Structure formats: structure tokens, C-alpha cells
Amino acid sequence: MIKVVLQGSLKAAAGGRSEFALEATNIRQLLDRLGEADPALLPVLERGVAVSIDGQLYRDAWYQAIPPDSEVFLFGKMAGG
Amino acid sequence: MKQMTVSTTINGDVVEFLCEPDETLLDVLRNRLNLTGSKEGCGTGDCGACSVTLDGRLVCSCLVLGAEVNGREIGTIEGVADGDTLHPLQSKFLEHAALQCGICTPGILVAAKSLLERNPDPTETEVRYWLAGNLCRCTGYDKIIRAVLDTAAEMRGA
Amino acid sequence: MPLDNNNRVFKSVGTSPLRPDGLDKVTGRARFGADATASGMLWGRIVRSPHAHARIRSIDTSKAEALPGVKAVVTRADFATGLDGDIGDILENVMASEKALYQGHAVAAVAATSPSIARKAAKLIVVDYEVLPHVTDVDEAMKPDAPVLNEKIFTEGLAEKPTKPSNVVKRIEIGHGDVEKGFAAADVIIEHSFRTEATHQGYIEPHACLASAGPDGQGELWCCTQGHFMVRDTCAQLLGMDVSKLRVTASEIGGGFGGKTTVFIEPTALALSRKANRPVKIVMPREEVFVASGPTASSSIDIKIGATKDGRITAADAVLRYQGGAFPGSPVEMGAMTAFACYELEHVRCIGFEVVTNRPKAAAYRAPGAPMSAFAVESVIAELAEKLNIDPIELRLKNAVKEGSRSSYGPVFGPIGLIETLEAAKAHPHYSAPLGPNQGRGVASGFWFNFGGQTCTSLNVNIDGTVTLSVGTPDIGGSRASMCLMAAEELGIPYESVRTIIADTSSLGYNDVTDGSRVTFASGLATIAAARNAIKVLCERAAKMWGIPADAVIWEEGYAKPAGANAGEFEPLSLADIAKVAGNTGGPIAGHHEVNIETAGPSFATHIVDAEVDPETGRTQITRYTVVQDAGKAVHRAYVEGQFQGGAVQGIGWVLNECYIYGEDGVLQNAGFLDYRIPVASDLPMIDTVIVEVPNPGHPYGVRGVGETSIVPPLAAVANAVSAAAGVRLTELPMSPPRILVALEER
Numbered sequence: 001m002i003k004v005v006l007q008g009s010l011k012a013a014a015g016g017r018s019e020f021a022l023e024a025t026n027i028r029q030l031l032d033r034l035g036e037a038d039p040a041l042l043p044v045l046e047r048g049v050a051v052s053i054d055g056q057l058y059r060d061a062w063y064q065a066i067p068p069d070s071e072v073f074l075f076g077k078m079a080g081g
Numbered sequence: 082m083k084q085m086t087v088s089t090t091i092n093g094d095v096v097e098f099l100c101e102p103d104e105t106l107l108d109v110l111r112n113r114l115n116l117t118g119s120k121e122g123c124g125t126g127d128c129g130a131c132s133v134t135l136d137g138r139l140v141c142s143c144l145v146l147g148a149e150v151n152g153r154e155i156g157t158i159e160g161v162a163d164g165d166t167l168h169p170l171q172s173k174f175l176e177h178a179a180l181q182c183g184i185c186t187p188g189i190l191v192a193a194k195s196l197l198e199r200n201p202d203p204t205e206t207e208v209r210y211w212l213a214g215n216l217c218r219c220t221g222y223d224k225i226i227r228a229v230l231d232t233a234a235e236m237r238g239a
Numbered sequence: 240m241p242l243d244n245n246n247r248v249f250k251s252v253g254t255s256p257l258r259p260d261g262l263d264k265v266t267g268r269a270r271f272g273a274d275a276t277a278s279g280m281l282w283g284r285i286v287r288s289p290h291a292h293a294r295i296r297s298i299d300t301s302k303a304e305a306l307p308g309v310k311a312v313v314t315r316a317d318f319a320t321g322l323d324g325d326i327g328d329i330l331e332n333v334m335a336s337e338k339a340l341y342q343g344h345a346v347a348a349v350a351a352t353s354p355s356i357a358r359k360a361a362k363l364i365v366v367d368y369e370v371l372p373h374v375t376d377v378d379e380a381m382k383p384d385a386p387v388l389n390e391k392i393f394t395e396g397l398a399e400k401p402t403k404p405s406n407v408v409k410r411i412e413i414g415h416g417d418v419e420k421g422f423a424a425a426d427v428i429i430e431h432s433f434r435t436e437a438t439h440q441g442y443i444e445p446h447a448c449l450a451s452a453g454p455d456g457q458g459e460l461w462c463c464t465q466g467h468f469m470v471r472d473t474c475a476q477l478l479g480m481d482v483s484k485l486r487v488t489a490s491e492i493g494g495g496f497g498g499k500t501t502v503f504i505e506p507t508a509l510a511l512s513r514k515a516n517r518p519v520k521i522v523m524p525r526e527e528v529f530v531a532s533g534p535t536a537s538s539s540i541d542i543k544i545g546a547t548k549d550g551r552i553t554a555a556d557a558v559l560r561y562q563g564g565a566f567p568g569s570p571v572e573m574g575a576m577t578a579f580a581c582y583e584l585e586h587v588r589c590i591g592f593e594v595v596t597n598r599p600k601a602a603a604y605r606a607p608g609a610p611m612s613a614f615a616v617e618s619v620i621a622e623l624a625e626k627l628n629i630d631p632i633e634l635r636l637k638n639a640v641k642e643g644s645r646s647s648y649g650p651v652f653g654p655i656g657l658i659e660t661l662e663a664a665k666a667h668p669h670y671s672a673p674l675g676p677n678q679g680r681g682v683a684s685g686f687w688f689n690f691g692g693q694t695c696t697s698l699n700v701n702i703d704g705t706v707t708l709s710v711g712t713p714d715i716g717g718s719r720a721s722m723c724l725m726a727a728e729e730l731g732i733p734y735e736s737v738r739t740i741i742a743d744t745s746s747l748g749y750n751d752v753t754d755g756s757r758v759t760f761a762s763g764l765a766t767i768a769a770a771r772n773a774i775k776v777l778c779e780r781a782a783k784m785w786g787i788p789a790d791a792v793i794w795e796e797g798y799a800k801p802a803g804a805n806a807g808e809f810e811p812l813s814l815a816d817i818a819k820v821a822g823n824t825g826g827p828i829a830g831h832h833e834v835n836i837e838t839a840g841p842s843f844a845t846h847i848v849d850a851e852v853d854p855e856t857g858r859t860q861i862t863r864y865t866v867v868q869d870a871g872k873a874v875h876r877a878y879v880e881g882q883f884q885g886g887a888v889q890g891i892g893w894v895l896n897e898c899y900i901y902g903e904d905g906v907l908q909n910a911g912f913l914d915y916r917i918p919v920a921s922d923l924p925m926i927d928t929v930i931v932e933v934p935n936p937g938h939p940y941g942v943r944g945v946g947e948t949s950i951v952p953p954l955a956a957v958a959n960a961v962s963a964a965a966g967v968r969l970t971e972l973p974m975s976p977p978r979i980l981v982a983l984e985e986r
Contacts, residue, residue, distance in 0.1 A: 007648060007649055008413050008576070008591070009395075015396075047325065054650075057837065057839075064837070071651065078690070079755065080603060081440075081498075108354070111274075115276075120273075122493075123911065123912045171265040178875075178881055181882075182444070182494045182495075183260075187265075208920070209920040216917060216919065218917060219885045221886075224881060226920065
């Protein structure tokens with residue numbers, strides 16, 4: 001099980017719920033399981049999210065592996081200038 | 082509108098062109114003569130990107146009408162280098178990394194050249210005030226000011 | 240690609256050679272957005288709403304179409320249908336359909352044989368508007384009785400699902416711990432509200448493009464942009480074209496700072512061109528750049544910070560309200576994530592509200608969202624230092640994040656350089672220099688994530704031993720020089736032997752836009768990888784020439800050499816030796832790399848500012864400025880310094896002068912460089928720089944992005960200096976002379 005902490009837009013879309021425990025070995029699986037767990041998250045997930053795995057931020061890397069026991073955070077879409 | 086015939090000298094070459102009475106010198110340079118080195122940043126004389134010299138005087142070419150330059154002498158960025166020899170300002174701007182995007186660079190070089198022709202030994206403050214009409218959004222001006230001061234020193238020594 | 244070796248000695252990287260595009264830029268030859276022409280070219284002009292909020296009842300184009308010289312008129316009907324979500328918003332912003340949502344919103348466009356005919360034709364387009372009530376202020380827009388822009392917006396993230404639409408797109412929350420518990424443990428609590436106004440990136444080059452499209456469904460576009468692949472993909476969708484049939488070339492770009500990461504006029508130029516079947520050029524007048532491109536958000540912010548007597552922060556709380564113009568997308572979430580990112584906090588919370596108003600849709604502006612929240616937070620930190628009688632750098636050091644710290648937004652930081660910038664600032668002579676009368680000193684720190692993203696490069700070895708490198712990220716401040724340096728470093732050849740170009744969209748795979756401070760990091764990493772791939776080929780060719788196995792050849796300082804005594808005795812072959820006979824040994828030699836790289840390292844900075852406030856006029860003069868920032872590894876030192884200096888000065892403009900001023904009528908009052916005053920040379924001192932280098936473990940040389948972090952600290956650093964000089968805390972931007980005079984009187 002991976003513990004995922006939702007922040008910002010994601011937490012807002014999940015109606016304030018910030019923690020999910022899910023089975024996932026990569027980011028794509030994580031996003032799919034999250035959408036199943038709370039369909040209210042689907043539009044936000046579709047818009048794009050940023051995922052932090054053990055401190056490293058990923059924006060579009062679906063097949064980035066999520067090692068067991070890693071710390072995972074989800075944020076709304078991020079972009080720079 | 083009826084077009085006017087204008088005869089002028091640009092960077093030492095005799096040039097004739099037709100223009101409408103309300104057309105700016107900048108539009109003539111860029112759109113009719115293909116001298117696109119002078120840039121339009123504002124069209125209202127606030128940014129200096131279109132700086133040229135008119136009979137040796139520094140002006141914003143967006144504030145001059147094409148029809149006004151009949152019989153007069155214009156200097157643009159395209160005439161700053163002497164053949165394959167860059168003007169010392171051009172070399173120093175490269176050496177000091179005094180440009181990032183480069184859009185303001187032609188106007189600043191024309192303006193700085195005009196300064197050094199009048200005042201070969203300007204103080205930092207004098208350079209800053211002379212160039213106050215030339216906006217640069219990338220560099221914070223630091224390296225531009227250094228490049229102009231360094232050029233002035235080199236030209237005085239030469 | 241991880242960091243190679245921390246002790247690596249560089250030959251090219253870390254120097255400051257002349258840029259490859261330099262000669263063109265000092266002679267006027269460089270071709271920017273507005274400098275292109277084409278045979279039979281028409282001039283486009285966009286018709287824009289004079290009203291801040293209005294329903295479009297009808298548009299009559301007949302008079303304009305009848306004007307001699309007019310070759311095409313387009314409205315929303317000439318664009319694709321059925322787009323929704325973000326791309327739908329982009330289309331709606333490019334050309335309004337039912338409502339004009341801000342003054343300057345495009346409603347129609349014309350193309351004619353001369354600029355003056357185009358201007359006349361634009362005036363002949365008759366739009367019947369029903370003027371609606373409008374709102375431009377963020378706090379006003381949040382009130383229950385505010386005019387609602389979009390009936391489909393129901394605030395997300397509230398405990399109770401709203402039953403009525405509003406201008407609040409969402410409420411977001413970032414943080415951890417229990418702030419109430421943290422405040423209970425505090426000896427001192429400081430609380431303030433702040434306001435910042437919208438500012439514009441202020442690039443000197445207005446948006447410009449030259450489009451050529453026709454009835455065969457194909458098109459070409461020349462434009463100034465931070466990302467021509469983004470332009471291609473977006474325009475293709477907005478026009479209903481195949482991506483492969485639209486080729487986009489990035490011109491030289493005259494500044495962007497985030498403002499050229501989306502499209503404004505490009506789809507319209509293509510639509511006009513397609514309709515007229517002739518090339519169409521559109522150049523935005525400066526006034527339109529202000530009213531109709533993408534400035535940054537304005538904000539209203541509350542900050543509360545508690546600390547113990549010895550300066551340990553026990554809790555930090557923020558409420559951020561950012562309006563991002565007429566569409567969702569204000570950078571409030573990144574504002575919330577970055578607000579307290581410099582501090583190690585057990586109890587932290589940032590609540591953010593994303594708000595829409597009748598203003599142009601905000602675009603990215605250098606570290607989007609971060610400068611405003613940093614302004615508010617770092618102002619309170621300065622006041623905390625004063626109240627606790629602790630040196631402001633010492634206070635920051637006591638609470639600073641370091642490797643292993645949990646960030647305020649959740650994840651744990653890897654190797655970072657905040658402490659190093661604080662130590663360097665403390666040790667800098669500027670920090671201990673005496674101040675004159677009416678002068679004050681301010682300090683502030685700042686953070687930005689930095690991004691990587693989709694990147695590819697192609698490196699070709701030429702017959703004479705020189706190298707051509709194609710990258711897909713527009714060069715906005717000297718990045719071609721940095722690419723040449725990294726390729727030269729890897730290949731072991733002189734910097735001058737590498738030529739870097741920005742390839743068009745048909746010549747290279749997809750590249751994300753030049754944003755997020757990503758180019759030197761990501762295109763640089765792809766360049767290094769491409770060079771290493773080319774080296775593999777070079778070694779194979781040398782092996783062939785020597786008749787030994789490929790793995791018995793190594794590459795060292797520009798030469799293929801036998802790997803050891805067992806490999807045999809051969810005279811080393813230079814890159815040029817191998818390149819010369821490439822046609823005989825197997826054909827062209829090249830290296831490529833395609834990647835979605837995500838290991839950008841975050842960057843921190845600390846700025847020191849001295850400001851002098853004239854008590855008679857309220858005018859502020861910046862008398863000294865020092866930027867200390869972590870670059871990971873500076874590839875081209877002079878251009879790294881340039882990024883530091885440029886960011887600082889944009890920040891100075893934001894804090895002292897720049898702002899969008901709206902009248903009661905919702906019309907922008909200062910849409911020009913005379914009244915929207917960006918800093919000029921005589922406003923400023925030299926900007927001192929210190930480059931700190933804490934290597935990024937996610938880049939072979941340790942490179943971190945540097946472009947954006949530099950604008951995060953200056954708002955607060957200058958505000959702290961001005962407040963110290965004036966003897967009163969100023970909380971509203973810009974700190975213009977009238978505002979400072981009022982503060983001095985109320986002191």
C-alpha cells in the first residue's frame with residue numbers, strides 16, 4: 001500500500017480528504033486508483049497533476065516507479081514562467 | 082492618401098522612397114526599406130528601441146515622420162559597424178554579455194554611440210541618465226553600463 | 240542522469256565566452272517576431288472590446304469587408320468548435336464568443352493590404368454590446384453580490400458544495416501540523432495583511448507573428464514565443480488543422496519572462512491567412528500588449544507567524560487571494576506552496592483562493608505566484624526579527640530548510656543551498672556596510688521549484704570536425720552559448736567548434752516551452768546525453784579504423800584512444816580525424832537524446848538591498864543591491880549573473896512603480912510605457928552578484944535553473960529596506976511616492 005497525501009487543488013477536489021492508501025507501483029496506476037477511489041478527482045487528474053515521490057517532483061511521468069514505503073504527495077498542475 | 086517622394090541619406094547611402102504623409106520614419110525604415118534593425122517596442126517614444134540619429138541628433142524614429150527626413154542624414158544600427166570592423170561598443174557589448182534577448186540592443190548601441198561622440202569620458206551617472214530613455218527588461222542595465230564605460234575608456238586610450 | 244562527479248574539473252563550463260548569436264544582435268541583423276515579411280503579405284489587426292464586461296449581441300463585418308484592400312475578416316465562427324477545458328479557455332481568450340470578459344478581449348480581426356487600411360477596417364466593424372456590470376478587484380470579486388463572470392464556476396474545495404455560481408474558482412489548502420497548537424507555543428505572534436497589484440512581464444518586443452496558410456490545410460508560422468511546439472499544437476487545435484501540417488519557426492525572442500508561454504494573436508493570424516489565402520502579419524501595438532496579453536495576478540494576502548523568544552518559528556499561517564483575470568488559472572497554488580518554503584515548520588498552513596475578474600487572463604510571469612507570497616511572508620519575518628531583536632539573517636538561519644527538511648508543502652528536500660546563500664549574504668561586505676541618513680537595509684530569501692520536462696536535441700558531427708547542435712527551446716537569454724559550452728565540454732573540442740541553432744517544429748521532436756527555468760538544465764542535459772551518444776559512435780569508428788573491438792576504445796579530451804595496453808598501440812584520433820572520413824567508415828556521425836526529465840533541483844536566493852527614502856517627496860532610490868543565489872553549477876557565468884540582475888530589477892519595478900491601474904469603468908488607465916513605468920537605467924545602482932554552487936544531484940554537472948528564483952526575494956527585500964528607511968511597515972505594492980508619503984504622515 002502507498003500512502004498518498006493530497007495537497008491544494010487535489011485536496012479541494014476530494015472534498016477536503018487529504019490521505020488515501022492505495023495499491024500502485026507507478027504514477028499511472030496511482031492516478032487510476034485515485035480516480036476510482038473518488039471520481040470527484042477525475043477532472044483534476046485529467047487536467048494534469050504534479051506528483052512528488054520521496055521529495056522528487058514529477059509532472060507528466062506516468063510510468064515513474066513508486067517504490068514501496070515511499071512518501072507520495074499530489075499537487076495541482078504546475079508550470080513556470 | 083497620396084504618397085510623397087522623399088530623398089535622404091541613410092548610413093551614408095543616398096536613398097529615395099515613397100511614403101504616406103502620416104507614416105513614421107520607423108515604419109519607412111522597417112516596412113519599406115527592410116532596415117529592420119530598428120525595433121518598435123512602443124510606438125510612443127517611451128522605450129528607445131527605435132533610436133536612430135537624424136542629422137547627428139539622437140531621436141526615436143517612431144516619433145519622426147518619414148516625410149520629415151527629406152534632404153537629411155539618418156544613422157541606424159545597420160551603419161554602426163565599419164565594414165567588417167565592429168564599433169568598439171558592439172565588441173564591448175558582446176564581451177560584457179550586455180545583452181540577453183537583444184531586442185533593445187540596437188537602440189541602446191545607437192544611443193550610447195551618440196553619447197560617446199558628445200562626451201568621451203562620461204561618469205556612470207551620465208551614462209545612466211543618457212540611456213534612461215532606452216528600456217531594457219532583461220539585464221537590469223548593470224552589464225550595459227559597464228560595457229559603455231569600458232568602451233569609453235578604451236576609445237580614449239586609442 | 241545523476242551528477243557525474245563532484246570534483247570534476249571543467250574546461251569550458253564555467254567560463255563566459257561570446258555568444259554565437261552575438262554579432263547578429265549587435266548589428267541589427269537578428270530577426271525577431273516582427274522582422275519577417277512574405278510575398279503578398281497582408282497586415283492583420285484585431286478588434287477588441289472597449290468594455291470590461293459585455294454580452295456580444297451581434298457583429299456586423301459588412302462595411303469592413305467592403306473597404307478596398309480588405310482581404311479577410313474573421314470572428315469566432317472561423318475557429319474550431321467543440322473545445323472545452325483549458326484549450327476551450329485558450330480559444331475563448333483568443334477570440335470571444337458570447338461575452339467580452341475584459342477590456343481588450345478580441346472579438347474580430349481583419350487583414351488588409353496595408354497597416355492603415357487594416358486600422359480603418361477594424362473601426363468599420365460594428366459590434367453591438369450589452370454592457371454588463373464588471374469587477375476588477377480581487378476582494379470585491381469575492382463578495383457575494385459581485386457580478387459573476389461565468390455561470391459555470393461553482394467554487395471547488397469548500398466543505399459544503401455551493402448552490403450558486405461565483406467568481407471563486409476554488410479554495411485550496413497546503414500544509415501540515417496544527418497551526419493553532421503552534422501559535423499556542425509562540426511567545427510572539429505577528430499578523431499583517433498585504434496587497435500586491437498586477438504587473439506585466441514588460442518584454443520590450445510586442446507579440447508578433449507571420450502566418451501563411453491556405454485551402455490545402457497546410458500552414459507555416461513565424462513567431463516570437465517561448466515554445467514553438469506549444470504554439471503549433473495549440474494553433475492546430477484552435478484551427479482544426481493536423482499538427483503535422485503546421486510548421487512553426489521560433490524567431491529571435493525579445494523577452495518573455497513567462498508571458499510568451501501561450502498564444503494570443505497566432506491563431507488569429509492563421510485564421511485570417513487561411514481565409515485570405517495570403518500571408519498575414521500581426522504585430523501587437525504596445526497598448527494591446529498591456530490590455531490583451533497575460534499580466535500576472537494581483538493579490539490580497541494575510542500572514543500570521545508565531546515564534547519563541549529565541550527565534551524559532553512555531554507556526555505559520557497564510558490566506559492568499561489571487562485574481563488571474565477572466566479565466567481560471569491564477570497561480571495561487573504555487574503561491575501557497577512557495578510562501579513558507581524557506582522555513583522548516585512543524586505547523587504550517589496556506590489557504591488559497593483562485594478568483595476570476597474582468598481583467599486579461601493572467602499568463603505565467605517568472606516564478607508564477609511566488610513573488611507575492613514571498614513579499615508578504617518575508618515582510619513578516621523582517622518584523623519578527625525586529626521585534627525579537629535578532630539579526631534577520633540569523634533568524635532565517637535558525638529556521639532555514641536544508642537537506643532532509645520537510646518543506647512547507649510536504650515533500651522532504653534533497654540537497655539545497657538556502658543556508659549557503661544566507662551564509663554568503665552574511666559574509667558579504669554589503670551586509671555590514673554603514674548606512675546613510677534616510678537609508679534602510681532589507682533582506683529577503685526566496686525559493687522556486689524549477690522544472691524539467693519534455694526535451695530533445697540532435698547533435699551532428701560535420702566533416703571538418705565542427706559540430707551542429709539543434710535544440711527545441713527558444714533562446715531567451717543566451718542559452719545557445721550554454722549549450723555550446725556543454726557540448727564542447729563533453730566532446731573535448733573548442734567552444735567555437737560548436738554551433739547551436741533553435742530547430743523548427745518539423746526538424747526536431749517535441750520540446751516543452753522555455754519555462755520553469757528549465758532550458759540550461761533540461762536542454763543542457765539532453766545535449767550532454769546527445770554528445771555522449773555521438774562519442775559512442777566516434778569510438779566505434781576509431782575501433783573500425785584500428786581494427787580493434789569498440790569497447791577497447793575510450794574518449795578522452797577530444798580524442799579516441801586505445802583503452803589500455805592490451806588494446807594495442809595506436810596514435811589517438813581527434814574528433815576531426817574521425818569526422819573527415821566518416822563517409823568511408825559508416826556514414827554520418829550524430830548523437831540524439833529524447834527525454835522527459837524531471838530531476839530539476841530547486842533553487843534558493845537571498846537578496847540584500849539598501850534604499851533611501853526622500854522624506855520630502857516619498858521617492859525611493861535603491862542605493863545598493865546584492866543578489867546571492869544557488870545556481871547548482873553556473874555554465875555561462877556572465878549569463879547566470881545576468882539572470883540574477885534582471886530578476887532583481889524586475890522585482891524592484893514591481894515593488895516601487897509598476898501596477899495595473901483600473902478606472903471605475905474597468906478600463907486600464909496606464910496601458911503604455913510612459914504610465915506603466917518599468918525601471919530605467921537612472922533608477923538603479925550596479926547589481927552585485929554572488930553565485931553559490933550546491934550541485935543538483937539530478938544533472939551530470941549539477942546545474943539548477945536560475946531564471947526565476949531571482950524575482951522571488953526582491954519584492955520583500957526592497958519592501959523591508961523601504962520600511963526600515965521610512966520607519967514604518969509598508970504592506971501595499973507598489974510603494975509609490977504618494978503611498979510612502981501617506982505612510983510617513985501616519986507614522
